[in-house]
Amino acid sequence: MLDDLDYSPLAAPVDPAAALAYARANGDRPALDLACCSFLSALIAAVFSGFLSFPLSMYLADTYPDGGVGIRLLGLLPLAIGLGLVVPVVVLSRKSGRQERINRYRIMQFAVRNGMGYRMKVKDPEHPSGVFDIGTNRCAVDVVSIEGPRPMEIGQYGYTAGYRDGEPFRLAYATTPLDADLDLPHLLLRSRAKRMGTGLKSGKVPSGNPDLRGPGTEAFSVSGPLGRAQEIQALLDRSLFSPDLLARFAEHPVHIELVENRLYFFSPDPLSTTDPDTWRWLLPLLTDTAERLEL
Numbered sequence: 001m002l003d004d005l006d007y008s009p010l011a012a013p014v015d016p017a018a019a020l021a022y023a024r025a026n027g028d029r030p031a032l033d034l035a036c037c038s039f040l041s042a043l044i045a046a047v048f049s050g051f052l053s054f055p056l057s058m059y060l061a062d063t064y065p066d067g068g069v070g071i072r073l074l075g076l077l078p079l080a081i082g083l084g085l086v087v088p089v090v091v092l093s094r095k096s097g098r099q100e101r102i103n104r105y106r107i108m109q110f111a112v113r114n115g116m117g118y119r120m121k122v123k124d125p126e127h128p129s130g131v132f133d134i135g136t137n138r139c140a141v142d143v144v145s146i147e148g149p150r151p152m153e154i155g156q157y158g159y160t161a162g163y164r165d166g167e168p169f170r171l172a173y174a175t176t177p178l179d180a181d182l183d184l185p186h187l188l189l190r191s192r193a194k195r196m197g198t199g200l201k202s203g204k205v206p207s208g209n210p211d212l213r214g215p216g217t218e219a220f221s222v223s224g225p226l227g228r229a230q231e232i233q234a235l236l237d238r239s240l241f242s243p244d245l246l247a248r249f250a251e252h253p254v255h256i257e258l259v260e261n262r263l264y265f266f267s268p269d270p271l272s273t274t275d276p277d278t279w280r281w282l283l284p285l286l287t288d289t290a291e292r293l294e295l
Contacts (some may be wrong), residue, residue, distance in 0.1 A: 016098060191219065
């Protein structure tokens with residue numbers, strides 16, 4: 001199946017009306033979201049520029065008492081500028097939302113064309129990985145599922161860190177189940193590649209940092225259970241740290257987690273995407289990594 005995927009829907013022309021209708025049918029509220037954005041932008045601009053306009057108007061009225069209406073209107077210039085800036089913000093928000101809907105529609109069409117499942121939004125996704133346990137407003141979007149021959153799920157996961165003025169985070173993931181007869185330790189491998197950011201946040205980090213050797217330790221920092229360093233070294237040497245896989249991880253860096261007989265890839269870059277090249281390297285690499293772990 002993975003050898004003959006049809007990638008054409010990822011770049012096919014999309015009727016914006018069809019993308020909008022699909023988004024609305026799946027619970028999206030683009031018009032309401034845009035209205036809220038516009039109102040908040042206008043309110044912030046009015047309050048901030050109003051604070052500037054009031055003292056400026058008073059100053060001009062005192063300095064030029066015979067200036068007439070023109071001087072008083074000049075004092076309202078900051079308010080006019082502030083409200084004027086709202087227009088491009090609203091336009092850009094509308095354009096961004098429209099493109100996002102089109103991209104999601106293309107991913108959905110790609111999934112349907114190739115016999116895959118697609119869910120536009122999944123609230124509070126359930127996964128054994130600790131990445132899915134942290135934060136609030138947890139939600140996965142653009143979730144593509146493949147039934148066989150090897151089940152896979154690819155999506156974009158987002159959450160909010162903190163409770164007040166929380167910072168939003170987004171992380172792409174791809175996962176596949178491993179052989180149920182395996183007894184693999186819980187491992188978290190954080191890529192050391194520069195573009196992978198500061199690391200992977202998780203609510204279930206293994207308790208130890210095993211003393212490992214070899215070139216794999218230059219590509220990943222490894223967390224695992226205490227007292228099993230020798231077992232972990234042997235497992236990684238025959239699988240994730242094999243030269244061919246390390247070369248592919250160097251070309252396409254991902255964070256990796258093994259937990260409850262599931263394999264996870266995580267990336268700050270989108271994995272469920274309209275970019276065909278991402279699908280071309282991701283699906284074979286996820287498959288090959290899983291198969292290597294099952295040997």
